[in-house]
Amino acid sequence: MNKKTYKPWKQAERGTAKAMNGVRTPLSGGNSLHTTGDVIHPVYYVEVKMRKKHAVLTLMDDVTLEARKEGKIPIVVLQETGRRTRYYLVAERYMADALKERP
Numbered sequence: 001m002n003k004k005t006y007k008p009w010k011q012a013e014r015g016t017a018k019a020m021n022g023v024r025t026p027l028s029g030g031n032s033l034h035t036t037g038d039v040i041h042p043v044y045y046v047e048v049k050m051r052k053k054h055a056v057l058t059l060m061d062d063v064t065l066e067a068r069k070e071g072k073i074p075i076v077v078l079q080e081t082g083r084r085t086r087y088y089l090v091a092e093r094y095m096a097d098a099l100k101e102r103p
Helices: 008-019 055-070 092-100
Strands: 075-078 087-090
Touching: 055 075, 087 092
Parallel strands: none
Antiparallel strands: 075 087
């Protein structure tokens, strides 16, 4: 790949699109005629955020270490006071297993 055109965030969007059986949105989200999200998908609205560091991933690293000790799938659940919705963070490599284990 040409070094001038290599952009890590574009690679992250392409990889996410591939993993989700979607297509990376051409142009910048808002300039696209398809969706303002980063991935064109018939069901999901996907926004990919690439940063040098995400605070929640530091927490996920700690949880992963503890889960490994017990032979379990690491999941971080985020919920804010006053909100009923929970957000589940699970590593891509564990996602299929996590969904399979639902009661």
